[in-house]
Amino acid sequence: MRRNWAARLRLGTIDGLRAVTLENERLRVTVLPGKGGDVVEFLHKPTDTDLVWLSPQGLRDPRDHLQGASDDVARFTDHYEGGWQEVFPNGGAPSEYRGARLAQHGEVSGLPWECAVVADSPEEVAVRLSVRTRRLPYRVEKVFRLRSGTAALEIEGWATNESGLPLHAMWGQHIVYGLPFLRPGARIRLPEGVTVIPHESAINPEAGRRVRAGGPWQWPVVPADGGGETDLSVVPERGAPSDIVYLTGFDEGWYEISGDIGMRVEWDARLLPYLWMWQELGASTGHPWWGRVYTVGLEPFSSMPTDGLAAAVANGTALVLDPHETKVLRLRAEVLA
Structure with a gap:
């Protein structure tokens, strides 16, 4: 029986793409099985605040092959609506792995996923999504779960190597925040002892240095005049430079980002030991922004840098999945109000 109270879910479509909405008294989360299992709504109902960022270009169907069909970057950017993507088995730039050409942010974010309801009661609702990659022999599954009375989405994911060979992969959660939630002066909190790795150092460890981080924490930046530093714990004003850094050294995987309300994300830092911090604040005036x-993106990841799987294999940060091995990932995202 359909409910309009307690935990409930709805199956339907948005702009022609299969969608499922999980909802309770405090939270409404909309997921697109028809497009990568993307989370395109994370609405805190008491304050009418959606925490994920949505792109000005809106939702576009990735089955539209009129644009970017042979462009490994355009496959992602032409159909990027913002929100929260599952990234697997390639992170960041296009890359080649054992003869397989992998597009920007891998395969699963652009594929349709199967979807099945696994719980539907006033106490909790849950759906299981699953997909097989096409260029590498992987199967990826995840369960989204929302319990009555909470403002927390629980996710459990599985990545399985379906071959008899050991394989590499990058696995990440491309979580990006924007208006109306994200505003200048918002604060970012991390566990004590986290280390900041500038992008140049991630590519070439001899080119930079690691810096201790942890309440308050800073990443020194040396601009043209040789002075100044940037405090990464505070979200800058519009027009600040675009950047990406990598954070690691998590004994426990969690962060909080907050303004009037906040979001706390928890994950297994043994599987995803890095947090990519990406900011695009209006300084990029060319394509695609x-x-x-x-x-601001705060994205738990297995590997670094954002140069693709081949680079992660080369620097030893890529995941290794043994023949027929399954790795399990648990995440929790909660609104703090």
Whole structure:
């Protein structure tokens, strides 16, 4: 029986793509099995605040092959609506792995996923999504679960190597925040002892240095005049430079980002030991942002840098899945109000 109270879910479509909405008294989460299992709504109902960022270009169906069909970057960017993507088995730039050409942010974010309801009661609702990659022999599954009375989404994911060979992969959660939630001065909290790795150091360990982080924490930046530093715990004003850094050294995987309300994300840091911090605050005036974007990504990842799987294999941070091995990932995202 359909409910309009307690925990409930709805199956339907948005702009022609299969969608499922999980909802309770405090939270409404919309997921697109028809497009990568993307989370395109994370609405805190008491304050009417959606925490994930949505792109000005809106939702686009990845089955539209008229744009970017042979472009390994455009496959992602032409159909990127913002929100929260599952990234697997390639993270960041296009890369080649054992003869397989992998596009920007891998395969699963652009594929349709199967979807099945696994719980539907006033106490909790849950759906299981699953997909097989096409260029590497992997199966990825995840369960989204929402319990009555909470403002927390629980996710359990599985990545399985379906071959008899050991294989590498990158696995990440491409979580990006924006208006109306994200505003200048928002604060980011991390566990004590986290280390900041500038992008140049991630590519070439001899090119930079690691810096201790932890309440308050800073990443020194040396601009042209040789002075100044940037405090990464505070979200800058619109127009600040675009950047990406990598954070590691998590004894426990968690962060909080907060303004009027907040979000706390928890994950297994043994499997995803890195947090990619990406900010695009309106300084990029060319493709694909055109100065219209004010967003910060805080993205738990297995590997670094954002140069693709081949680079992660080369620097030893790529995941290794043994023949027929399954790795299990648990995450929790909770609104703090």
